[in-house]
Amino acid sequence: MSVIVDRRNLDFILFELLEIERLLGHPRYAAYDRPALQAILDVAQGIAEESFLPIAAEVDANEPRFADGKVVMPDGTAQALRAFAEAGFFALPFNEDIGGLQAPWVVHTAVGGLFTCANTSVTNYAFLTIAAANLLNTFGSSELKRQFLPAMLAGRWFATMCLSEPQAGSSLADITTAAIPRDDGAYRIRGNKMWISGGEQDISENIVHMLLAKIPGGPSGTKGISLFLVPKRLCLPDGSAGRHNNIALAGLNHKMGQRGTTNCLLNFGEDGECLGYLIGEPHRGIEYMFHMMNEARIGVGHAAVMSALGGYLYSAEYARTRAQGRPIGQKDKAQVPIIEHADIRRMLMAQKAAVEGAQALCLYCAMLIDALVTEEDLEEAKAHAALLGLLTPVVKSWPAEHCLEANKWAIQVLGGYGYTRDYPVERLYRDNRLNHIHEGTFGIQGIDLLGRKIVGDRGEALNRLDHLMRRTVAEALREECLREEAERLVEGLEALSSATQVLLSCGDPDRRLANATLYLDGFGHVVIGWMWLKQAIVASRKLALGEVSQQDSNFYDGKIMACRYFARYELPLARAQLALCGSLDTTCLDAPISIFGG
């Protein structure tokens, strides 16, 4: 049994739920068919299990150290990433014309998930590099791309995102890093960047920083921010890494989890000139970053899912094999595996519902990115984009909240053992706690959803989503066994719709956004309920067709039961929460500051 992937379930999501083969029919993906995808997943699983998983505990216990201004990395990290590079995974989602493998984004996401589940700390270096390469490829000049992309796609040079500063995390408008134009078109970069994952390491020959800075004299606030490529070592004409570019590691942050990923405070240009190269046009840095935000946020949500999947698979296996206690009223019998106890099954079901529900959503959203690339009808493409924008705060936040909860239950299944570092479940819990914070906090996502995505288009994208969800309900109502589940989702939809109407009519933005985070959370529950109903419909149809193996029959039964669990145990909580949002309650908003703390 693998503890990093349930291949049956991944196949189900890709091939049965999302029907990825329809996407593969597009000429862009001519190189891919079902066997090709399986082969890629096989390779990925092999490397993840052989090179990433075995060092996960080690890179957590023995985190990168700061010595003589350099970072000393734990063993194994470099080898694991080399194997990842050699398999071509850095190049997976990029176009063939720049040396990529031109796989769909959803395939890149699914493949990456195997590595994240095995070892999120080490995988981060690769994902940051792919994200930066994507940004460079989309907005960079052909000269910059020529210099930097090949080494990034080969996994020889890694990359980072340098956005935050010590005084400016959620509030990017307040960054102070400056970029002074030089005569030759380059810029002199000066400032400090904080929380830079992978900001320094001793693995790759070079590090390519994608950095936000202000060109003096530009507009104030976020409109005056530009995007720069700032390499650790300058690129020589032959494409190799040349002299150091005056970027100093000022300190490492020591985190609760994800410890194998260095997290750095970097000083740019403090002890000498630090060169940066403008990407795209001046003052459009935030716009460019936002353009890549959907991918990044799906990535964070998917990472949250994968940390929870690791806990779920491990705790399910543990529950099958750990004997403890007896069935109720059978004190004289032999002990039974703890999976026989109802509460253990509840905790496994809670994990399954969160993990497989959110996994479906993440891959659904990843495939929307592919739909955007391949869609030729402009109106359709706009609708896809709006739907993706609407779902992005959900796909970022719901897993960060509820898959963390799943990790909590994984520890609980193992009891005292789960609380020790001899078992992976507590590490996965610690790793996962970050996902609610980076790439925009829970609160930021709530404001993005309600303030920007819903109020911004007066609920138009939401109406489209509502339409999609109701179409699923109609399909479910045709399955005998899913009537109740469909009705529960309708109740959720009604609660969402009522709350949204009230919020849209509210003229006071403070009041409207007062419970935006809870609105996002309730919204997310409805969306995950929808994902479950979609999965249950597929399962029900497969069962009705007959001729499924016993194993498949169990699998499909599990989908229907988890859908039922979600409908009965979870959706009612969302209704209560959405009702609260619809009441425009201001208890927290109105609370005077003086009532908090000692």
Add this chain to the structure above:
Amino acid sequence: MSVIVDRRNLDFILFELLEIERLLGHPRYAAYDRPALQAILDVAQGIAEESFLPIAAEVDANEPRFADGKVVMPDGTAQALRAFAEAGFFALPFNEDIGGLQAPWVVHTAVGGLFTCANTSVTNYAFLTIAAANLLNTFGSSELKRQFLPAMLAGRWFATMCLSEPQAGSSLADITTAAIPRDDGAYRIRGNKMWISGGEQDISENIVHMLLAKIPGGPSGTKGISLFLVPKRLCLPDGSAGRHNNIALAGLNHKMGQRGTTNCLLNFGEDGECLGYLIGEPHRGIEYMFHMMNEARIGVGHAAVMSALGGYLYSAEYARTRAQGRPIGQKDKAQVPIIEHADIRRMLMAQKAAVEGAQALCLYCAMLIDALVTEEDLEEAKAHAALLGLLTPVVKSWPAEHCLEANKWAIQVLGGYGYTRDYPVERLYRDNRLNHIHEGTFGIQGIDLLGRKIVGDRGEALNRLDHLMRRTVAEALREECLREEAERLVEGLEALSSATQVLLSCGDPDRRLANATLYLDGFGHVVIGWMWLKQAIVASRKLALGEVSQQDSNFYDGKIMACRYFARYELPLARAQLALCGSLDTTCLDAPISIFGG
């Protein structure tokens, strides 16, 4: 500002809510009045802040190590506990005739909470010793008490609870440690004990293990378990510690949190005779342990509250001082402290509601222990005992679940900073995660509540609690500002009552207990809602009296607002959960094992 206690709130709970001065009127507590209690709290706060808090991060980062069969403890631990001992806190709750200070249990609990909040890892050594001394004092022979109690009450000898074994955690019936009678009345102990907190250390001269073992030939299961006192070093006639008693440290468990408390695997009698002394009568060990369980479980619940209080106080202060972002629609203004943002206030309110609600419940239950000691009317005492028994699983579990959630929000308030080990909030979160596991897991507590405490007396104790809660509702309805809150609690009471009726009528124990954990959680919400209504009534009355300072007026306003928050944001979730319990749902119970995992 203190980050370990809100003295105003502690005073409120002790003096205004619980009216402890009425208890102090009992002759047993003649030595105590309000100024005396304040003086004790002052001393405790001083020691906790000076000796416990400053080493909290250090004992976490630099945990006890196993070297040459011994434990090497981090610096500062011994000094901190010496200060605790010198102030007399080991002796605080014990009777004067055995050298105790005869303070009420609720005072001992409140005092202990200051240390737990400052440094739960180090405080554990003291609390385990006090718990063991309590057990010895209640059931031990006068000879055993004469030998061991004085050193324990002086804090010279520490103690442990040796219950679990590697193969028997939640299932104590399956322990295999044996106690073979010797001719002189002592026993030879042989076996392994797992998860022993404080099982080995280099701080105290001796360690007194309270150990469960089976005397061969006794009844099977838990009825064959006896309780023994097993010292690390035998007691010499002059009361000093003599030769080693063949207890070997076989290993240390490395935990996610509470790292400063050693957690040991101990071998008893493997390399030579290990002497144990029977406490009380043979085969009554479980009964004795259960007798002490209310105190122990209140202690765990209170520890969960205190870890969350630490996070709440820290994050509230951070939110007041960290400038980031601007009010909605004021992009050109200066940044404001983050406490100005609605979602930050929501997270502080969620913490306040969980922490202060659960703190009130813990101290309420601790005072029920005092009521049991001082009550002369036998019927009343029985009713107190039944109420305490009913509330014990709640006081153990609700804080472990919801105060852990509070710790999660504390991290979230600090954002990226909160995820680093430079700030205490992530440590408090890790520390707190244990409280759902030890002293009976969440699942065990659910079965205790529903299977034993409710079904056991056909809901009689619950009826009494319901009566008490409805009396509070009636009082609240007389306060103009609490009408809605009272009505919401009534809705919660109705939901609890309906669910309980259905569960009591269910003839199938498996089905009845299928959602016992969720029933406990919903039950807990109603009880905490009650605690909030009680607090709000006191606040409302004080405000109506007039003549309160501005500071007090803010404080009382805060109580009313937090009550409102709990009624509006939390109680509806409990209603949904209790409705589910009342539906006798078997989705998880019926789920075949094959659907879980990969």
